[in-house]
Amino acid sequence: MDSKEIVLQALKSSDQPLKTQDIVEKTGLDKKEVEKAIKDLKDEGLIESPKRCYYKAK
Template sequence: MSVELVFKVLKEASRPLKSAEIAELAGLDKKEVDKAIKKLKKEGKIVSPKRCYYAPAE
Protein backbone atom coordinates (compact mmCIF):
# COMPACT_ATOMS: atom_id res chain seq x y z
CA MET A 1 0.00 0.00 0.00
CA SER A 2 2.65 2.50 0.99
CA VAL A 3 4.59 1.56 -2.17
CA GLU A 4 1.76 2.77 -4.43
CA LEU A 5 1.34 5.91 -2.32
CA VAL A 6 5.04 6.75 -2.51
CA PHE A 7 5.01 6.21 -6.28
CA LYS A 8 1.90 8.41 -6.63
CA VAL A 9 3.54 11.25 -4.63
CA LEU A 10 6.67 11.04 -6.80
CA LYS A 11 4.64 11.06 -10.04
CA GLU A 12 2.66 14.11 -8.92
CA ALA A 13 5.74 16.03 -7.80
CA SER A 14 7.29 18.34 -10.38
CA ARG A 15 10.80 17.67 -9.11
CA PRO A 16 12.88 14.92 -7.48
CA LEU A 17 12.11 14.54 -3.76
CA LYS A 18 14.00 13.41 -0.67
CA SER A 19 12.52 10.53 1.34
CA ALA A 20 11.65 12.90 4.21
CA GLU A 21 9.65 15.11 1.79
CA ILE A 22 7.86 12.06 0.40
CA ALA A 23 7.03 10.92 3.95
CA GLU A 24 5.59 14.35 4.76
CA LEU A 25 3.51 14.57 1.57
CA ALA A 26 2.24 10.98 1.86
CA GLY A 27 1.63 11.20 5.61
CA LEU A 28 3.79 8.13 6.19
CA ASP A 29 6.63 7.23 8.52
CA LYS A 30 10.06 7.80 6.93
CA LYS A 31 11.00 4.16 7.58
CA GLU A 32 7.97 3.05 5.54
CA VAL A 33 8.98 5.42 2.74
CA ASP A 34 12.57 4.10 2.76
CA LYS A 35 11.27 0.52 2.40
CA ALA A 36 8.95 1.54 -0.43
CA ILE A 37 11.78 3.42 -2.20
CA LYS A 38 14.01 0.36 -1.97
CA LYS A 39 11.27 -1.80 -3.52
CA LEU A 40 10.46 0.73 -6.28
CA LYS A 41 14.15 1.11 -7.18
CA LYS A 42 14.52 -2.68 -7.37
CA GLU A 43 11.50 -2.83 -9.71
CA GLY A 44 12.99 -0.03 -11.84
CA LYS A 45 9.98 2.28 -11.32
CA ILE A 46 12.00 5.11 -9.79
CA VAL A 47 15.48 6.54 -10.27
CA SER A 48 17.79 8.65 -8.17
CA PRO A 49 18.92 11.62 -10.30
CA LYS A 50 21.17 12.80 -7.48
CA ARG A 51 22.13 11.40 -4.11
CA CYS A 52 19.16 11.03 -1.71
CA TYR A 53 16.64 12.36 -4.25
CA TYR A 54 14.11 10.22 -6.07
CA ALA A 55 11.98 10.62 -9.19
CA PRO A 56 9.82 8.30 -11.32
CA ALA A 57 11.74 6.50 -14.07
CA GLU A 58 10.89 7.91 -17.50
Protein backbone atom coordinates in the same frame (compact mmCIF):
# COMPACT_ATOMS: atom_id res chain seq x y z
CA MET B 1 -3.33 1.35 -1.48
CA ASP B 2 -0.05 0.13 -0.06
CA SER B 3 2.88 2.36 0.84
CA LYS B 4 4.74 1.64 -2.43
CA GLU B 5 1.78 2.90 -4.46
CA ILE B 6 1.42 5.97 -2.25
CA VAL B 7 5.12 6.84 -2.59
CA LEU B 8 5.03 6.28 -6.35
CA GLN B 9 1.97 8.57 -6.69
CA ALA B 10 3.72 11.27 -4.64
CA LEU B 11 6.77 11.09 -6.92
CA LYS B 12 4.65 11.11 -10.08
CA SER B 13 2.73 14.17 -8.91
CA SER B 14 5.91 16.14 -8.25
CA ASP B 15 7.59 18.07 -11.05
CA GLN B 16 10.99 17.76 -9.38
CA PRO B 17 12.91 15.02 -7.52
CA LEU B 18 12.00 14.61 -3.84
CA LYS B 19 14.06 13.73 -0.78
CA THR B 20 12.86 11.02 1.59
CA GLN B 21 11.74 13.67 4.11
CA ASP B 22 9.72 15.47 1.41
CA ILE B 23 7.91 12.21 0.62
CA VAL B 24 7.24 11.60 4.33
CA GLU B 25 5.69 15.08 4.65
CA LYS B 26 3.70 14.74 1.43
CA THR B 27 2.28 11.27 2.19
CA GLY B 28 2.07 11.22 5.99
CA LEU B 29 3.71 7.78 6.02
CA ASP B 30 6.31 6.69 8.54
CA LYS B 31 9.92 7.35 7.44
CA LYS B 32 10.85 3.64 7.66
CA GLU B 33 7.87 2.74 5.46
CA VAL B 34 8.92 5.35 2.89
CA GLU B 35 12.53 4.13 2.89
CA LYS B 36 11.40 0.53 2.34
CA ALA B 37 9.02 1.58 -0.45
CA ILE B 38 11.80 3.58 -2.15
CA LYS B 39 14.15 0.59 -2.01
CA ASP B 40 11.49 -1.74 -3.44
CA LEU B 41 10.50 0.73 -6.19
CA LYS B 42 14.16 1.22 -7.16
CA ASP B 43 14.65 -2.56 -7.32
CA GLU B 44 11.59 -2.81 -9.58
CA GLY B 45 12.92 -0.03 -11.83
CA LEU B 46 9.92 2.27 -11.29
CA ILE B 47 11.88 5.16 -9.79
CA GLU B 48 15.38 6.54 -10.18
CA SER B 49 17.75 8.72 -8.22
CA PRO B 50 19.03 11.62 -10.37
CA LYS B 51 21.29 12.72 -7.52
CA ARG B 52 22.13 11.36 -4.08
CA CYS B 53 19.10 11.10 -1.74
CA TYR B 54 16.66 12.48 -4.33
CA TYR B 55 14.11 10.33 -6.12
CA LYS B 56 11.78 10.67 -9.09
CA ALA B 57 9.42 8.40 -11.01
CA LYS B 58 10.67 7.07 -14.34
